[in-house]
Amino acid sequence: MTIMSANPPAPAGDFVVVLVTVPDQATAITLARALVGEKLAACVSILPGIRSIYTWEGSLCDEGELLCLAKTRRMLFPALRERVISLHPYQVPEIIALPLVEGNPPYLEWLRGETEGP
Numbered sequence: 001m002t003i004m005s006a007n008p009p010a011p012a013g014d015f016v017v018v019l020v021t022v023p024d025q026a027t028a029i030t031l032a033r034a035l036v037g038e039k040l041a042a043c044v045s046i047l048p049g050i051r052s053i054y055t056w057e058g059s060l061c062d063e064g065e066l067l068c069l070a071k072t073r074r075m076l077f078p079a080l081r082e083r084v085i086s087l088h089p090y091q092v093p094e095i096i097a098l099p100l101v102e103g104n105p106p107y108l109e110w111l112r113g114e115t116e117g118p
Helices: 025-037 074-087 105-114
Strands: 015-022 043-056 059-073 095-099
Touching: 015 025, 015 074, 015 105, 025 043, 025 059, 025 074, 059 074, 059 105, 074 095
Parallel strands: none
Antiparallel strands: 015 059, 015 095, 043 059
């Protein structure tokens, strides 16, 4: 993949990886398609087979889940968070943004291009 851009290289700090746990594959696919389709994320990777152990409303829970990793621009996080909340079945979904420290410049350019409006 060769990417040519008139824009200066995007600093890695302009981007985040957003972690979202979901209960099932259908929810993961719905979220991923919405976020990428609406250009709130350039890519959402879905990792099956995770196990989450946590306390909720006083009970110890041990649940199978999937993890969605959404790659996006930091400035889009508030809109992405609101979109996930609107689609997510959990009362309090996990939505955590981790900043990128470094990244492959051509990949970051692609990421920027895929999350910019027309």
